[in-house]
Amino acid sequence: MPETMDAWVQNAYGPAAAIHRAERPTPVPSKGQVLLKVRAIALNAGDVRIMQGDPMLVRPVFGFARPRQPIRGMDVAGTVVALGPGADAVRVGDEVVVELPGGGGLAEYAVAPAARLVPRPSSVSPRDAACLPIAAGTARQALDAAGIAAGGRVLVIAASGGVGTFAVQLAASVGAEVHATCAARNAASIGRLGATTVLDRDQPLRELPAGSYDAVIDIAGTAPLRDLQRLIVDGGRVVLVSGQGGRVLGPVGRMLRAAVLSVGSRRRIRPLSAVAKPEMLRELLALVEAGTISPLIEAEYPFDEAGAALARVEAGHVVGKIVVHGV
Template sequence: MRAVVQHRYGPPSVLESSEVARPSPGRGELLVRVGAASVHPGDYFVMTGEPYLVRSAFGLRRPRHGIPGRDLAGVVAAVGEEVTAFRPGDEVFGWSATGALAEYACVPADHLVSVPADVSIVHAAAVPTSAMTALQAMRDIANVRPGQTVLVTGASGGVGSFAVQIAKAFGAEVTGVCSTRNVDVVRSLGADHFVDYTKTDFTRAEQRYDVILDNVEAHTLAAVRRALTPTGTLIPNSGHGGRWLGPVGRVVRARVRSGFTRQRLTPFTSFSKRRDLLALADLLATGQVAPVIDRTYPLDDAADALRYVGAGHTRGKVVITV
């Protein structure tokens, strides 16, 4: 089968398109014929091995897994022992530990759910990691409720575009922060208001918000706190930072400062959960959430896709078709 292979950490040029053996599903696994796989900043960090902290999970000197990629959608080709929920021919989407950038991938059955009717494979592949991050931030961390005011920075990006829609689905009044060229995208997501950061600094405006999901972190914590209500919640969410520890320093500062104010400063790490994927499938099925697809690339151009994601200006999601 055709697959994207990585033998060392580095820039997108380390990715190679190669012929490799097709895997076989183990107990509790499905063999999925991948139709599409999405990529996000986390995939870029794993590819480069920076911040170096990621290497503790993916291999200290070189990638432990030769085929990158996590989020996918496709058709079940075969089922392993003890799998009863799916059968060959079912359309599924979800996440794998690795190996999504290939024609076939073995995935634990409990990492997958059925693709809703009228949702394409490309759109389904765009959902798992980014949408689960947005869902957990809005529902579990911020506990967004009807009537609250929510501000999302990077509102046109992968996590941001889902967060705007999910906050609206929860009944919030949502403001999206974006650049001039992305105003129409943010408006199409259902945002009630938008802030063009090239013209306005939201941290210096008079408006205060109950919840701020900061996907960009272009301002200091102190500056963003000025835009919070006295008991508001700030969720810093960015993988950027130093080459060694990435965002850990900012996380520690947020934790410390949170102990000295009624405001909640709550950085978090999202965890993939099947129940959350099922919740997202329901939101997709009802039309309350719809992925924004920026660009699609064929499998052989995966390096170009990661290069584009690494530049940090995507509108919605980048998907690789297989």
């Protein structure tokens, strides 16, 4: 194993323009960890949040003055090349997918908790597999929280991003009637993913009939909460996947308002805190293998252009996913 590796690093919180390529020591797996040769990295909005240290509420977890993990990229497909003590359930040479805690993916090698690894089926490419952990995992957890089932009607707000494109497909795959909002230029793509009705993202939600949906999945995080609550039937649920807020507390204020509005109401608003679930990732890989869902990928970048890939995610309004290929 080489002593050093290429990686994209940041020395302080800030924009993608400050990310630079550097030589770093190759990490050594500790107890319960493995070392991966990275084959593909899918970037998420969460990578940009950590990169910027925004909101400041996350800094006690990720580092006060600078990120403790200076390498971004959490969703990775790779090959196991070394084992730490106690990583006995994995073998060198295994092809796996994983959500790395906090990052580390934009490098030649990355350490990963063995308990989070999921085998990658040979028929699923590293590119497609890397798109699943956070985006598809969050979409699936949001739909579960909303109680989506066959025959239900769901509205996915901001459906053209990574989470949204998977939410549309997953809801349609269980027999739900899917309505979605997105920019007009993306409407055809979202329709092909399974949305039967696609609304312009600029259409005010208050113009839609009250009680139109069994569930609303709010990914944009900007709509007035009362407008969202008004859209669902009694016993329905609004699930908040993200939310806008201040520089310090981020979406916490919106989450608290959602809790207040839900007290005594039959139209509940539930904030979602998605977590890594390896068994769910295994199921999602099986759905890709079966052709039931497929990542919508806006662009792929070589490792040499990983900084540009982060800048694209930072700019916002990515359609589907951005993928960086390994060295």
